[in-house]
Amino acid sequence: MKETSSYVISNIAYNVDKEIDRLKGQVDLFWDKEFLRYKQFGLKNKMSLVEFGSGPGFLTEKLLDSFTQLNITCVEIDELLVKFAKNHLRKQKKKCKIIEGSILNSSLPENSFDFAIVRLLIEHLPDPIDAIKEVYRILKPGGVAVFVDNDFEMHIRSYPHIPQLKNLYDAYCKKREDEGGHPLIGRYLPVLLNKAMFKSIDYEIICAHSSLIGDEPFSRSEGVGIPMKLVQDGYLDSKCLANLSINWRNMMKSEDHLMLRQLSMCSGIK
Template identity: 30%
Template sequence: MTTTTRASSYYRTGEHPHPEFELRRLREQALMFWPKELRTFQQLGLRPDWDVLDAGSGPGFITGQLLDAVPEGTVTALELDEGLLAQARSHLGPHEGGRLRLLQGSITEAPLPGAQFDLALARLVLQHLSQPAQALTELNRLLRPGGRLVVADADDAMWGSVHPAIPGLDEVLATRRLHQAKRGGNRHVGRAVPAMMRAAGFGQITVEAVTVSSDELGMNALAGHLDVRARMSLLVKEGVIGQERIDQIQDEVDAFLADPQSSFVLLMFLYSGVKEQGERR
């Protein structure tokens, strides 16, 4: 399949037809997964004095949570898109210059010296990269010996579930998957992460599944992830799928959301590994 040369398959600033929706969705996604993610980080040994890298930090919603999780440590947010970094600065700016650094740069070629972090997190980033293996090698460079990498990402073959079925949902998700591949991304990257981590010099690989559900949080908390009219608007804008078909699928989604018996589960994987060189400081 032919791919387009891009730094990332994610939306550039100004590219999404509904940027306010997308920012709201990202914030909701970050906050609803975070309690379970944090428990996993703590099980993996997260300490309050660690120096943490949020690699591909986007608008900084997880960055803020990490800052709270390491009250005696530091957090560096690295983000390629200047617009997303500006969004992070809009709500994290008061913390910058103390325990927080907000830095513009690429996860595959970071403007940082090596061996300075205890934990590096790449959250929903690798699926957007044309060279995810290069990113993992770079994150290995940035970690101290014995430092830990956590990759949080998805595999569209196991993205979650809806009950009852939404007839057009699989169609639109497949269309999005192919379109992201043409932009240089890979929504099946999750299955390849452990092998790429080993090749990049990480050992002690673990994999955890993290789920959130409408039965736990209420359907309203997850409904934005089924808003195909807003989420797939770039596909319409670029002529990948017609607005009429999107409207038909949105009608199916609306019927699903209106059914009090409906259930929706979202799934993300946390892949962890340790830099296999020496001992932690």
């Protein structure tokens, strides 16, 4: 299935396997705080849950491990990731159905799910509102949707400060926007859910901080794959990336260094 998205795993980074590992690191980085919010927004065991843009299935795995009687339907557009997820989640296949399809036209019946999670997907779509409306359509009345997205003006920050991170995120935003994405969408989520007729909208920014969880989860959720692709595609200067790498290593060696990163979470009820 072909549709426009600014996230195509075979294209966004230098190496697909490393990008899959990075996605795992990114799920792990936020999981504890994220899971608390899912529960706060109403997620309970035995619900029927749909996850759009489920990718390799790392979030699905965490959800099934935490709520053993959840019934999850995953809708993922990329054939390669559907295959990966089916293999990764093969032991859970009775509780988890993985469908190759698009959030823009899921073919799922309307009024059929208790809960929907859409994580790091609509920031990559040219018309996020169409995706939000499709999620509204397939939820039961009273069902809850949670959208989780980045806002790249509030991406990783560090101490000591690394000036080239701004160049990197500017280049990233330019590339994603050229491809039709919305890399600052995090802040707009409540406005978009309102437009799609969701009620009781709630919004949180969750934050991972290295002084609380250590450096390792940050190292696993970052990587040079996307920055190298930005250089290759002419969006980032190679000297800038080289200086960023030197400053990053020096930052990590600094005794009182720290890193923090945020994610927006927005929920609404149908």
